[in-house]
Amino acid sequence: MKSGDDITRDSENIFSLKGVSFSYGEYAALRDFNIDIHAGESVVLLGANGSGKSTLLKVLAGLVFPRQGKVFAFDREITESLLSRDQFGIFFRSSVGIVFQNSEAQLFNPTVREEIAFGPLQISTDDVLVWEDVAKMMSTFGIETLGERSPFDLSGGEKKKVALASVMIMDPKVLLLDEPTAGLDPRSTKALTMQLLEFRSRKKTLITATHDLNLAAQLAKRVIVLGENQKVLADGFPTEILNDHQLLRAANLIG
Numbered sequence: 694m695k696s697g698d699d700i701t702r703d704s705e706n707i708f709s710l711k712g713v714s715f716s717y718g719e720y721a722a723l724r725d726f727n728i729d730i731h732a733g734e735s736v737v738l739l740g741a742n743g744s745g746k747s748t749l750l751k752v753l754a755g756l757v758f759p760r761q762g763k764v765f766a767f768d769r770e771i772t773e774s775l776l777s778r779d780q781f782g783i784f785f786r787s788s789v790g791i792v793f794q795n796s797e798a799q800l801f802n803p804t805v806r807e808e809i810a811f812g813p814l815q816i817s818t819d820d821v822l823v824w825e826d827v828a829k830m831m832s833t834f835g836i837e838t839l840g841e842r843s844p845f846d847l848s849g850g851e852k853k854k855v856a857l858a859s860v861m862i863m864d865p866k867v868l869l870l871d872e873p874t875a876g877l878d879p880r881s882t883k884a885l886t887m888q889l890l891e892f893r894s895r896k897k898t899l900i901t902a903t904h905d906l907n908l909a910a911q912l913a914k915r916v917i918v919l920g921e922n923q924k925v926l927a928d929g930f931p932t933e934i935l936n937d938h939q940l941l942r943a944a945n946l947i948g
Contacts, residue, residue, distance in 0.1 A: 706729050706731055707732045708730040708766050709728070709729050709730075709764070710727060710728045710764055711727060711762050712725055712763070713727075713763070713764060714726070714762055715759050721923050722745045722748040723745045723752070723759070724923045724924045726749070726762070726924075726925060728928075731898075732898055733897070734899075735913060736898075736899070736900045736901070737901050737903060737913035737916050738750070738900065738901065739916050739918050740918060740919030740920065741946060744919035744921055746902035746903075747871050747902060749902070750902055751791075753867075753869055753900065754789055754791040754869055755785060755786075755789070758771070787816065787863060788865055788867060789866070789867045790860035790863055790869065791869040791870075792856050792868075792870050792873060793856070793871050794875055796853045796856035797844075797845065797852050799856055800844040800852060800855060800859075804841050805842050805847075808844050809830055809831065809855065809859045810827045810862075812859060812862065813863065830858045830861065831858065833888065834855075834858045834884070834885075835884065836851065836854050836855065836858065839855070849876040850881060853873070853876055857885065857888075861888070866897060866898060867898040867899075868889075868900070869900050869901075870889075871902045872905075873901060873908075874903075874908055886912070889912055890911070890912070906946065909931065910935055913931040914931070915931070916930070916934040918934060918946075919944070920943065920944055926940065926944055
């Protein structure tokens with residue numbers, strides 16, 4: 694099975710994790726992660742619940758910081774103090790977008806339209822253009838009729854669409870997704886998958902955490918399997934990983 698470096702050895706690193714471990718109190722969430730992720734890759738983090746997928750995304754997003762090891766992004770070691778500095782912090786936060794599995798956790802504006810417009814309004818001097826982009830994004834996700842609704846009054850699937858729209862309208866260099874199709878109906882899942890494939894086609898970096906083998910098959914150019922021991926079990930091409938039933942059973946992804 695090929696390593697990530699073999700798969701994308703001609704691409705530049707956008708993330709590099711060196712001996713990264715993280716724990717919540719006495720509970721280990723990541724154990725000795727050594728991973729390079731390259732610009733333009735579409736990586737699926739595949740693992741059962743509790744394998745560390747969500748924590749790994751938070752580490753990559755600079756939302757939590759490792760207890761051991763180092764994280765590098767855009768050729769800089771990522772630390773809490775570095776991200777608090779205006780210039781690099783603004784660059785990093787605008788370049789790396791994340792959508793949580795619990796979408797409600799990142800919604801805070803009074804209406805859907807304001808939620809989606811919030812990010813662009815912070816950096817644009819053309820409000821008219823921002824609202825045009827918001828209308829297009831709402832149409833893309835099929836939420837045109839929800840514009841004046843409170844995000845907190847929506848269904849779980851609708852909240853997920855709003856959260857995705859509010860991140861994707863910023864056109865980040867890197868998109869981190871935690872179980873993006875959870876709570877979506879089949880039509881919405883298909884529409885979202887098409888959006889993510891379009892995002893991938895523009896040479897953006899897409900990192901998706903999921904235990905959905907079908908979604909992994911559609912999105913991944915590379916699959917990293919996380920085991921229930923919070924370590925990397927395998928790292929390779931989707932065709933190799935997804936056809937290795939012994940590996941998938943070991944990761945508790947199939948019965």
